[in-house]
Amino acid sequence: MIYFDNAATSWPKPDEVYNEVNRVMRICGNPGRGSHRMAIESGRFILDARGELCSLFNIKNPMRLIFTLNTTDSLNIALKGLLKTGDHVITSGMEHNSMIRPLMALKNKGIELTIVKCNEKGNIDIDDIKKAVKSNTKLIALLHASNVIGTIMPIREIGSIAREMEITFLVDAAQTAGNYPIDVEEDNIDILAFPGHKSLFGPQGTGGLYVSDKINLHTIKEGGTGSISESIFQPDIMPDKLESGTPNTPGIAGLKEGVKFIKKIGIKNIRNHEKKLIKRFLEGVKDIPNVILYGEDNAEKRVGIVSLNIKDIDAGEVSYILDKAFDIATRSGLHCSSLAHQTIGTLRSGTVRFGFGYFNTENEIDKAITALWKIAKETV
Ligand SMILES: Cc1ncc(COP(=O)(O)O)c(C=O)c1O
Missing domain, CATH: 3.40.640.10 (Type I PLP-dependent aspartate aminotransferase-like (Major domain))
Incomplete structure (x- = not known):
């Protein structure tokens, strides 16, 4: 997993x-x-x-x-x-x-x-x-x-x-x-x-x-x-x-x-590792057709959390496919934060949330990017 x-x-x-x-x-x-x-x-x-x-x-x-x-x-x-x-x-x-x-x-x-x-x-x-x-x-x-x-x-x-x-x-x-x-x-x-x-x-x-x-x-x-x-x-x-x-x-x-x-x-090393993961993930998903990314583009301005949607696919379904077909655990929905979803305009759709941690690797990030390419392709 x-x-x-x-x-x-x-x-x-x-x-x-x-x-x-x-x-x-x-x-x-x-x-x-x-x-x-x-x-x-x-x-x-x-x-x-x-x-x-x-x-x-x-x-x-x-x-x-x-x-x-x-x-x-x-x-x-x-x-x-x-x-x-x-x-x-x-x-x-x-x-x-x-x-x-x-x-x-x-x-x-x-x-x-x-x-x-x-x-x-x-x-x-x-x-x-x-x-x-x-x-x-x-x-x-x-x-x-x-x-x-x-x-x-x-x-x-x-x-x-x-x-x-x-x-x-x-x-x-x-x-x-x-x-x-x-x-x-x-x-x-x-x-x-x-x-x-x-x-x-x-x-x-x-x-x-x-x-x-x-x-x-x-x-x-x-x-x-x-x-x-x-x-x-x-x-x-x-x-x-x-x-x-x-x-x-x-x-x-x-x-x-x-x-x-x-x-x-060291907190600094943990932060640097997570920034590297965020950067790699954002770079890798930004050109996938139909992917909508939320939040700051700059890894300096965010912790290891990225929310996205794939146009025309329900967030819950994307999360389900990631789990069942690719063995990747994410969370979909409103993440207990209706206020934040109102602010970013996703109160109806929710988002698919990727929450990275110190034990995640760049290789895992690459696998998630590949999985998202495959899922998004189905909708093009
Ligand atoms: C910003 C924020 N506040 C509060 C909470 C609630 O945390 P806990 O599950 O430890 O009660 C969370 C949980 O995800 C959170 O992200």
Whole structure:
């Protein structure tokens, strides 16, 4: 199988990840709960994973990073823990449902929302963000890169505006964590939501949320934390405040190995490899008759995600043929992002999405190009 669905979840994972999940499942107790050796050792897996992630994103205080189930979980904890009736939020016309749906739910409860339009290549005009700011603007919430067409947002510049105006800046790094440099200090990020299971190579059921120490989120769930157990109230200390219940210790230990693997290879090398794949793919498909490509032509401006359609063939059918006849895994449809499809004009058709990852090769890209030539020929 040639796996081009890394934007949904990465596959394969580095061997170290599989081995660590297996090892830890066999030896783990409940971290932070109990004083026997197995519990203490399990606490260390979590602590080490926190440390690895913090150094990857330049987070100074590891206690400000919590583990979650996935990006969706992180975004819900952040948005619902931060916003209250009367607050104004600015977001973009490229957001994933995991951002826009919680925001729409909050809108029903009295927050104000401005969705800043992007152009058909997914680019946002920074001036439009500035113009949208009001006296009650509490938050700018933005995805780092589009999961439909890969366009990278200028988060550093937008973060700097947010900082100047004392507005909280939240970044959804679902498509960049692990394949593109992120530095919460340099990028002016106050809240960072990320998945463990995509480019960080962790198992599914892992994710994280960084919350700067300037921000105090309310809890959206309370429960056992293993700390301050004499109190019937949720502890106010981080990370316990936002991390209730037994964590996914084997998964988090696997994620730690994923991050170590990334550091060993180097984010820059991972990014360069993915850029090479994007460039080769775009070059190879651009002249295929009837192929419609979406997004930026320049690999510098996108992460390893390419969406396309073949005129007169349903996106689902193209994806089906790629799978059945060519053993190539892609994703078709709307990719949980109706806003982005409205923006790029594919709300009715959807797209066929190719999501490249570090383990993909140029040879695999060439096979996909050949397959698309063959499929498109049938329609000429
Ligand atoms: C931009 C973006 N945000 C949020 C999500 C949701 O991620 P998760 O599946 O980790 O909840 C995705 C998933 O593809 C995404 O691409």
